Amino acid sequence: MNFSQLRDQRANGFRQLRFEPGLEAHYRRVRDEGIRSRARPVSASALALFLVYTLLDSLMLPPAIARDTIAVRLMVTCPLIIGVWWLSYRDIRDDHFVKIYALAYLIGGLSVVGIIGLARLENHPLPYEGILLMLMFGYFVMGIPFRTVSGASLMVIVAYLWVESATGLGTHQLMVNGFFIGTANIIGMVGSWLSEHRQRAHFLDRQMLNASKQQAEQENQRKTRLITVASHDLRQPLNVISLILENLTADGLPGEQQSLVSRLKSSVSHFNGLLASVLDISRIQEGMISPEPTRLCAWQVIRQVSETFSEQAQNPGAQVIIHKPTPGSGVLADPQLLHRVLQNLVTNALEHSDATRVDLRAHQEDGKLCFEVQDDGRGIDDGALEQIFTPFFRSNLRQRSCPGLGLGLAIVRELTGMMAGHCSVSSLPGQGACFRVFLPATPAPQTTDSVSGAVVPPSAHSPSLMVVEDHDEARHWTCETLSSWGYSVRGVASAEQAITRWGTSSNAILVSDVHLPEMSGDALYDRLFARKSVRGGILMTADTAIPQGYDSERRLWVLHKPLIPMRLRAAITQLDRLAD
Structure with missing residues (x-):
């Protein structure tokens, strides 16, 4: 009954x-x-x-x-x-x-x-x-x-x-x-x-x-399905828009149209951030996020965050300065959740504090590894400091200067707590702010593959890329983006076409959607990798239930849509450096 x-x-x-x-x-x-x-x-x-x-x-x-x-x-x-x-x-x-x-x-x-x-x-x-x-x-x-x-x-x-x-x-x-x-x-x-x-x-x-x-459980399941479907259905078109904008250049246009192109890119980037925040807080509240802690090198964590912002211009003239921690410093954390935490803190500093400089560093303190994000912006008053990590809280000054939902710092607190850590902030009006994230310290792993270093332009010896995407427009603009970076690219609509057209031995990288009609992108990669047709792969997905990250044993990246062009390019650069 x-x-x-x-x-x-x-x-x-x-x-x-x-x-x-x-x-x-x-x-x-x-x-x-x-x-x-x-x-x-x-x-x-x-x-x-x-x-x-x-x-x-x-x-x-x-x-x-x-x-x-x-x-x-x-x-x-x-x-x-x-x-x-x-x-x-x-x-x-x-x-x-x-x-x-x-x-x-x-x-x-x-x-x-x-x-x-x-x-x-x-x-x-x-x-x-x-x-x-x-x-x-x-x-x-x-x-x-x-x-x-x-x-x-x-x-x-x-x-x-x-x-x-x-x-x-x-x-x-x-x-x-x-x-x-x-x-x-x-x-x-x-x-x-x-x-x-x-x-x-x-x-x-x-x-x-x-x-x-x-x-209640059925209602939670319906909410979970709604969040999952909404996430997928919103991220897919946004991925196409992001790729189109990556190929859109304002060179040669009149000044007014150049301004419109810049504003369009900024608006889409801002909307992507809002969507990610809303979906993240919804998934947190519904218990859909389960951390998978692993040993991480603190220096590589900092470099990955820096690379995310290296091609962005949220605030003209602002720069992100990274400081190398003590050699061997490591942290026990979920790599994607930690990246999201530090990304939110840097974004908050660049977009909401009028900072011209953001310093990102890490050091050990009382058995914890402390990540610091310090800016030289306008600072935070005492009244706001007490509520800064509260969901949907935004000071009057922030509301006037920059639109947003007030979720970024709330997500920082929730994700940090999930990883057995805590966060704090100190600030004085007019003297900037310093956010600190404390997580369990651990020795850094001996070897860690990561996206690090400058993005290297393709050379004559760079691998060719095979894009497998059943969504026609997404496949077209993914190929266009990769071609604009100087890579040799082929695009197909199905796993069967990829298997048929691929040779038995190829110095290639697979860039595939996860959900394909007759075979998953993961299964396609395993099949091609087993017969040595690829040297590495990148799986794209709008399903945020599938964790992002890099599997060094399989030489396989998983990236969420909408794709951040910088991360996609850095992932390809890393796979390009791998020996056959």
Whole structure:
């Protein structure tokens, strides 16, 4: 049943101890399973009790009577209890076991009636406390369903009154005994009804909680799918726009049109940043990001961030200065998340502080590796410092000077926390700001492949590039961009065409979309790499669930769309330097 049906069931109530048919069947399955588990300790305690009564019979009753009562206890009641305990571990249906359990209660009660009758026949009356004890067990200890235990108890009481009457108990005493036993039975019925009603209420609460949890999980899945689809469907056209702009030059245009081209590039770059921020914060809130920490060289991390900004001009005249850390300095972090953190900090300094210089450095401090991004901008006032990492917070000055959503620094804090680190900021108005990111320090890896150093123009010995992209416009502009950089490029629309047109031995690099119609880009690369048709590869994807990064063993890059031309070019340069 769904949550609304369960809510209707609660509103309608269940005074008759019945749910709607579908829920009732589920409740009985759960209840019967619980009764089977409960029967084991109950059987053990009942067996111990009857053995104690057997001992008391031998000590307190005349031998002639004790012989008969002990025989009933040892040959009927105790084997019955042992049988119930044994059956609780057997492979029988729970509902069948509950019926046997209730029948055992009835037979046990009748055996007590029989013992009282045997004593009465020998003119040695026994009190009816044994019947009261059986009622207590049935209603409060055994946990038998209300209707079943009520019917069985009534049969035991009727049998007892009949035996007392048949063996000559006086009418007055019979009425007194009947009154007390009947009263005990009513009390037991009320207690049993309340107990089952409470159990049903708890069961209904659990079902509503589970339904609510399942509903929330389904809603999260829908949000996750929406974020994934939105990310893919927005990144794909933006990738085409970015590649077109990479090929768009303002040379030879009138001054006004040159300004329009520059503004267009700046606007698209800004929109890419906004989209990335919105999607990042959404993925963080939905728990879609799972860090994969690895040992990284601090110097190479800094150089990669520097290269991302080397061809950008967010603020004319601004420059990013990197400082080489102590040799061997390393950090334990997710490479893509750390890159995003430092990229956001540098972008914040360039776009929102009017800085002309941004210094990026790393050093060890108290067992942590501290990355510092320091600028010479206008600084941050005390009021803003307290809220600077809050989502959607933007100071009045920042709102006037530069549009944005106020998510960049919130993403920095969230991603840093995911990597077992923390961040801080210090600033004085008019004297710039210094952001610090502290992450676990570790020795730098011995060898680390990365995109580092200046981008080297293609030479006559540079490899050719094969672009595999089923999106026609994206394939065209990817080829145009690579050709404008001086590479020899061929473009095909499918993996099958790439396999057919590629030779058995080629000094080439594969540039492929991940999601292709008949074969994934990853599988295509593995096939070509195995037959030595490629020396390396770059997989492009708009699916941000696939992590970016470089696999040195496979010589394979994964880059997210929209492609940052600088990163694409640097990745190709690195693969170009690899030996055959």
